[in-house]
Amino acid sequence: MNGWLNSWRAAVRIARRDAWRFKGRSILVLAMIALPILGVSAADITIRSSQLTAEQSLTRDLGAADAQLSDAGYDGLPIYQSPDGKNKSLVNENASGQVMQDGNGPGVDVPAAVPAGAKTLKDSVGTGKVHTKYGLLDVDIRELKASDPMAAGIMELDRGHFPDAPDEVIATNAFLKTSGLHVGSSVSARDLATKYKIVGAYDLPGELKATQINALPGAFLTPLAKALKAAGRDGPGITSKYLVAVDGGFTWNMVKAVNAKSVVAHSRAVSLDPPADSEVPLFVKYPDWNRNYGGSTAEKAALLAVGATIVGLAMLEICLLAGPAFAVGARRSRRQLGLVGANGGDRRHIRAIVLSGGLVIGVVAAVVGTVLGLALTFALREPLEQYTGARFGGISVHPLELLGIGLLAILTGLLAAIVPAVVASRQSVLAALTGRRGIRHANRVLPVLGLAAVCLGVGIAVFGSMKTDNVLAVGGGSAIAELGIVALTPTLVGLFGRLGGWLPLSPRLALRDAVRNRGRTAPAVAAVLAAVAGTVAVATYTASSDLESRNGYQAQAPYGVVAVSIEREQGRDLDAVRAAVEKRFPVSSRADVSRVVVGKKTCSMYRSNPGCGRAEMVLPKANACPTDGPDADRKFSVAERRKLAKDWRCDRTYHSSAITTDSDVLIGDAGLLHALGIKDPGAEQALAAGHTVLFDKHYVEKNRLTFRIIEDSSKPVPEGQDPVGPLKSFPTYVAQDGTESYGVRAVMTPATAKAAGLQTVPFGSYFVNENAPSSKEQQALDDDLAKLGADPNLYVEEGYVSDNNIILLALTVFAGLVTIGAAGIATGLAQADAEPDLKTLAAIGADPRVRRTLSGFQCGVVAVMGVVLGSAAGVLPAIGLRKAEERQQLKFYQEALDRGWGGMGAAPHIPIVIPWSTLAALIVAVPLGAALLAALVTRSRTSLSRREAS
Template sequence: MSAVRAALRIARRSAWRARGRSALIMVMIGLPVLVITAMLTLTETMTVTPREGLAAELGAADARLVQVPAGTELHQEQNGASWNTGGDEAAVPRLGAAEVVALLGPGTRLIPFSTGVLRLGAERVDALEIDLRDPVTRGMLTLSEGRFPAAREVAVTRAFGLRPGDLLQPVGVAPLTVVGVVEHPHQPSLRQVVGPDLPLAPLDEFWSPDGRGTGWLADTPKPVSWADVPTLNRAGLFVTSRAMLTGPAATPVRASAFDVQATVGIGAMVIMVVLEIVLLAGPAFAVGFRRRRRELAEIAAQGGSAGQLRTIVLADGLVLGGVATLVATVLGIGAGVLGAPVVARWGGQVGPPGVPWSPVLSVAALGLLTGLVAALVPAVQAARQNTATVLAGRAPAVADRPGWPLVGAALVLAGLGATVVARRQPGSVWVLASAVLVLLGLVVLTPWLVRCTGRLAARLRLPLRVSVRDAVRHQSRTVSAVAAVIAVTATVVAMGIGAYSEYMDRRNAYTSARPTGMLAIWAGNIGDAAWNRLRAETARQLPGVPLVAGYHAKDAQGHRYALRYTVRWNGIRTRRTVAIGDQALLRLLQGRHDPQAAAALASGKAVVFDAAALRDGKLALRASSTSAPARKLDVPAVLATPADEHQGGALLPRALVEQAGFSTSERQLYAMYRPPADSTLWRDLAKATSRVTIASEEGYRNVPDPSLWGWLGGALVLVVGGTLAATRLAAADMRPERATMMAIGAPPGMLRVVVAGQALYISGLGALVGLAAGTVTGVALSRPMTTHGAGDPATIAIPWPFVLAVVVGLPVLATAAALLTRTRLPLAGRLR
């Protein structure tokens, strides 16, 4: 039998005997492999390629043709499409079905369709106008209940929650009857209405190839190839055909260019994952080595070489890492494939099950390598142990390496210097790469930190003094556990500071032109009679609510103008539309009566709430119109304090606007009123005029990133798990001391305190050092995550509850868990 085969058999039997320790190691090695494999498989399954999405886009047709807007110059190529909307509107004609058939050849059959939005009250939902009963549409949507719609009927996707027989009420038309429930092949969360004759809302957005529009599905006598595309583009048709995506001339898949930042980021992530796993699994491997020390010494006494002892211990890593990787890979693939449809129902799309084998196998190889690396230190110790000392039952001496602290300090200083430089670089990848250098340096420095802090043991009470001295004496297990806690704490604190700083930056960047709780109602170019009806209906719908008027500006030809200015708010250029009104509107915008602002408004000056918008007592405005030339205005202005901290904007008196050559007409209403969640105010006002728009200012509604607490949960598992693994080893190593303490009458509670002291020392030291490293990295991360250009200051915010939970709460929790560790010792016979 070969030495390797014998070592694998010994490792398998040892793993089965110590099933709890083996399970702990397998979980620590396999969990990252499972998570990464599941994410890779999930991403691959939720990525729908153009070929996979052909049926949903074309149905059974040969081609899909979309008309481009007038004046658009379109050029499709195999590597993409380009379009320009600045051309002559007469350059692209609007084709009819007969012209399209002439382009595609005799025998072509066309099915018209339109994609857009349907207005259902205040909601705008996606809509597809097409006759699903036609065989050419087979595969675009799957019927799950009822039947396909006919005239004045619709089908809805399952996300609506409607059943056949329900009614939809679009704005301005009669209700539509729901006769079927359909499902999109790849988008289970899609909310879409489908029917042959839908009252689609007018398009008010820029056109793009994947945007909304009208066109045809074409059943052609011959395939539509790339050779036909230029002619169709010149005719104003964007083409998607089956032959273009599946034929021999289909668009080739090009390898992405080498990305330095992406490569550095992947490398840093791999190093961090391996480091975390090795440090966490290291104490567990050390447990096995300590328990098998005598067995290994007996093998050495019978002629086993140092290389054979290393092979036996490395076989533990190979067996446990191999099994953990295999199980985790299988479970990760299954979780990714089965989880894709579930995740897609919350948003996104799902395609056929797919496994990116190259990345998955690379992750599996990384997991296997991690198991071997985690067992490497115990393997070296096994080869170097003194056989006579172990067989005599004495603890082996630990040799210090005085040069290692210098190496660790050099790595830390290099990492700090790199962090200072990386903080000024775009993107956060370089900061994370610099943090890896700092963590590697701290790992190398950890033995020195353990020895230095061990000198403080003389000042502690007896149980803690015994715990700290024992931890210093057994550095092989203590150092690994402390380094693991440092790495986890530093990573979590850094990500917490970065994420919270980004949240605070978004919160500071929030701005509005109206105070929180204000309701605004306005209409477009409508006549006075329609406005009077809208105003009367508003007063009827909001009885007892004071309404304040606002005004629109028009030139002598009746063109409506919007008055705007641009200001830099929290580093971002923000364009604001100014309001036109009187003292009552000023009082609403300020939330109080301001005599100075009111006097300035009465004297014909603008009242501005953005200090940065004022230049020498003037406000620079741009008057723009969709149907007339733009104008520039400089108006006198004063600065005032708004009602809310994040509120900006400006108010112009009517006299000032009229002096600039405009006329004003009342077309806005304001009120301090919050509509309830089930309000039908927009639908009720739309009965007076369909051009009405309402907006309720709700203030900043986002909450801090919930992933912070996900990071805390991960840290809880890793810190407590690694600490308890080291504590269990300490409890085994401290049996002689604990037996002596019991013999002289120490109570069981004191024995538990001694064991818990190990957990407090390991987790506390690691958390404090990790806090320092994580804070430096988190502050550095805040700059690329919160700056928006040159000269924009970074936002630095520390989530103190989160940091205290990590740095204080986790060590306390680990200590409390260690108090539950079994401290009873088996009775030992003594020689007389």
């Protein structure tokens, strides 16, 4: 036993000295192993730091209070609630209580429900428009005495001080950034003459991006509500909660006592020590409400398998990169290893020396990576908090987890050194002492195993995507196929060598050198392959999901178009509103629209007051979908429902519009078609001829569109019957299939409506802009509209906004860095391994630029091979995952049809998109950049040295 320990102690000492002697190579391997450890440890510390403890979470909600009480919204009826206060229900489920919203209705006197002797602090929140540097901005207005000890922890003071006087407020940093104001500025609300001085800035620890203003209780919201009421506007929508401090904490019995008074309680003591389910009346009444809806055992196993696969592939990639470094180190130290053999050492001693090199590097990498990961978390804490929109609870370090990550680094170092150790132990002592490289035979078994793995993995992935909806099968099959390609890499590198005859001298030399030394080239190519394959897979899946979301996005107007509508007082302020929009926005054209009104008096839309009517489009019975009626699941069989799902009558999509009327028809002219981007000469000719233009063919019958005129909408309609009213029919032109009308159902000219006896009033306008209005321009317009006293509906079409472009860019940069790093490592190892050849070139008078050019092409060759193979390998898992997802959605769609659920629309379509721009950047830009970088950092000249004595 002592002999074994002594031999390993000597091996570790030799490895440590060897690592210190060749610092460049050691730092290279150290960086390869430490960088992933740095990332994983930083991610672990970041995730753990972002996870709040129960006490930290309660402090952000309750401050230092014992509980928070609020009106349940059930008109004073007793309730049951869950211990955390998130779920509630009426005690008597047959009681009909109307939920109070925005402070309307009688509500409940919450302070009256507070236990005797308890202290309370009111916390009210409302919304309002405040004047900013650019105009008006909708913000949350809060009234909480933040300086009260009971509120400590709810707000995080950044600078200045909390309000001390009624005319002082404090604002969040997000509000100051958006509004253009600063500490010391004055701010006021629309319709409120009082000006408030901003005396400080704060953050909400859990909502760093919230735009909020805080004032003393009763100083802002109460006068604002009075001012809005006097101006005839809606109130600020005040909701109030009460922080409560009571000796001994707010117990579960106290919670049940306030529940009897229709008050919900969020108690600190109950949240930290919840009662048993048998003591919670809500769970006794509704057992399912306390069911754990976390992932199932199968889902957790799948996530664990995916995580293990990712970790395994990451370790494989590091071993592929670090293994050649240990191999080169072993070859550079072959004379030293030969001396060990000459002095009585056997193969296991040589293996121990090389493995000790991996052990030493792994231990140092674990320590360096963990320390740097902790430092990186400290350095990036503020940007990470701003990105996530929430403060960390503190830097949380879990030693056992970091120890496990460190052991992973040590294991990786040992695994990377296994193959070089075995190879070094097999060389003869004579060949090691004389410096001969010996003959390297290719492994004939590895390509066969790789090909078998590729076939097996592709088969599993295809089966998983085409025959099942098992995502795990697709991921596992793709991983097996990728491992097979990695095993095939030496053979594939040899196939690349056949292209050498078509290349000029320098790239031909680089390619032949790469093929001749496959033991050094193949791992580097495989590492690049693995990194690029993962990037391409994620990029393909992300781009496909992005297209699906883009296709599902319903624009309510063409990009950059602004829609304004106002129904109050028959659009009395509409002309002034139109002028304000044209003043602030870069308007190039305008299309005005009106709406149809019915009844003895002109009423706002959707009101069913006596005397208020409406005009509605009539759907011909022949065009109605049979399954839309009641009891469709009993009237039709599963086969009939599936068949009817493909019927054109049932293929109806409901699209919201920027300007909506109760009659679904806009009164306008050809300018409206132009504003909507509709280029249909037939539609313009139809309007000119007095016909109606219809964009939903379901409502046309014999080229005519029919409206039912309902004089009084307040009269109830018996179930299953149509409302009573006269019908008016219009000659109609149906727009071409596929015409995008942005939710507009029909267009009728004012002359046509007047000729039919329909009464119309101005309603709104579409504004076509040269470019989309900015946030500053919108704030300025809000300010102008506030001065007018108008309150129009304003919609700005900003189009589909996706964050995936940033993701794709980040993936491309990541893959590029890994590719350049792996190719650079392979080039550096190639230069170290081929140093005698380079010195020979220099000795025979080769141009110094040959060394730099050869270095650049060596790096480029490795990058090209890895990127090409990785791009081909990465597309498979993405396509498989999308196909499996398609099967899942189709399965749900078919189940919905079988059960007779209505409104399913068309069958789901899951697009697959290849991110050609990302592939182009990887295949062209990255290898070119790697080659140029390698050429620039390589020295042109090399020093000659004496031949070693044999």
